[in-house]
Amino acid sequence: MTTLHDVAQLANVSDSTASRALRGLDIVRPKTRAKIKSAADSLHFELSRSASALASGRTMRVIMLFGSPLNTWFSAACMQGAYEVLAESGYDIVPVILKDATNANEFFNTLLKNKHNIDGIILPSIRLDSHSSEDLSSLKIPTVGLDASFSPVLNASVALDNKSAMRSAVYYLQELGHERIGYVQYPNRNIFFSSAEERGTFFLQAAKEYDFSQASVHVYPAKDYEVNSSLEEPLSQLARRIASSDAAPTALCVENDEAAIILMRQLRLLGVKIPEDISIIGFDDNDNAELMGLTTLKQDPVHMAKIAAQLLKDLMAGNPIERKQTWIQTSLVKRESTSSPRSERTASA
Amino acid sequence: MTTLHDVAQLANVSDSTASRALRGLDIVRPKTRAKIKSAADSLHFELSRSASALASGRTMRVIMLFGSPLNTWFSAACMQGAYEVLAESGYDIVPVILKDATNANEFFNTLLKNKHNIDGIILPSIRLDSHSSEDLSSLKIPTVGLDASFSPVLNASVALDNKSAMRSAVYYLQELGHERIGYVQYPNRNIFFSSAEERGTFFLQAAKEYDFSQASVHVYPAKDYEVNSSLEEPLSQLARRIASSDAAPTALCVENDEAAIILMRQLRLLGVKIPEDISIIGFDDNDNAELMGLTTLKQDPVHMAKIAAQLLKDLMAGNPIERKQTWIQTSLVKRESTSSPRSERTASA
């Protein structure tokens, strides 16, 4: 196994100089550096991560904490985004999944104990309760939240502007002429917080702002179909309920695309025409949304993760960051699942 | 920063004993071990990964090498599968993406240089050419292939039985009464090998086995629509070609679900009824397949990755493995995109 020492000898310099040259510190004379680099190349040498880490205290290891599997639209996008900015700087981006952590405690204990071993943490969709928060802040390890609103224990955070998103959805529906609108919640299967949970509230707020009467706005809560298994069954029930109601909304905003698409299908099975009878708006713009012609509020988690990763990188380098809280806007992608309501059409016909 | 030494002192033992106890080596008296464990707990202590790695030579770091983004159906599943078996043993599973590596050389050089820093490698969908192969075998680091047929430089591999898969597809189509069948290739956007590439050949073989005449089997090669951007355009062209042909196949096997679904949509836009006019079979059973009612050959990459990871774990532990080559079977999932051909139906009507 070739070591830094071998390289130094071959280049006729001291270990320290070789180390400096290889790491790109600019206190090395160009000539010397070149000599060392070529020695290193000819020996196929690369620094030992563990030795470097041990000596410097920097582990070049960033933890990405998930509450759901990695092969999920959002999680995978986070990994990709973080990878894109962190990998080039030599950071390992290490996924960690919290399984049964109903109590975030176990998790924070683990983190606490890992103190030596982590340079930074990215927390996608994590809710911080006061207890774990203390732990986190005692960590002294840069931590940035992703899809989380800012908390004092976070050094920075990148969050989706769900409020504006809901506002634009409601505005769009009003513009189309809808007078009875609804919001469908999604059961949170993630053990942590997802900012999606706050969308319902913002939807109501927005409806109020745009002068919808309380009676004309209906929220279908997640509790109604809280299941671990398939969404088909509960959403089919919901569809039946909606289809058979007289004063059903003519437009539905659904917490995310996955549920929106299933609901759309279930409604169609009942003979409900979309968008003629009911317009549907999803959230995310995942791969299926385009396929199904679903109008949706598009978010780009890869992009968000890149921003979070860049913030973390700055933090780890000790650089100042511009602002602690970064808000990301969604954009409304209009497709075939929305239109003016039937009444409106008839009237204008 | 608390160290092993602090724990040892608190427990009144030597560093060595503390180390042994904490790592679970069974040459420590239970009483002693307990004492040490509680000392460690009270200090919120965890071993330093870098120090352990440096001293032991084991880095607890496994590289997963990709030729495509992580937020991809297959890649994300590989990560998840590997995570499920490797994480509990304390391994970091670190994704590495090869971007421009048209020449695998750069990549293998990097690997070679990382010798110190890696305990094991999982190679999903990697093609090994003879040049890089030498490099790999000189690595002396356990390497297992995933979705790759066995190569002498791999210590083990897990592969999809594409041959059987194609056979079952052809058999199924024959059973349905199809007499003209076709296979649609997919442009490989991965810089590496995907076993998908061999499916076309196996399809032809299977057709021969089942006595399809050469004239009744058509392969639509990937070259026809080799693009980097969207698949829509080339597949719409292909759809037009098929729709306007007199002796078009009545059943199409498509290299993967993604392409199958797009093709299906393009055909429908042209008025082609599926499955009445043309039956379609995909491959993968990704999330969209069920949504679109696509008959497909289901593979489970999470499962495959778990097997690969287990093999790697055994290899890294120095345990013997049962066999170097593990074949995984696909299963045919029948949905609404396939049926008997129209002629058959008319005949039987």
Next chain:
DNA sequence: TTGAAAGCGATACCAA
């Protein structure tokens, strides 16, 4: 700009 030497925090060998 370069070199010498003291750690970094564990593991593993050899003794006891």
Next chain:
DNA sequence: TTGGTATCGCTTTCAA
């Protein structure tokens, strides 16, 4: 079953 000690390969003062 436990302890003493050399060692892993690099970074980082401090001096020159």
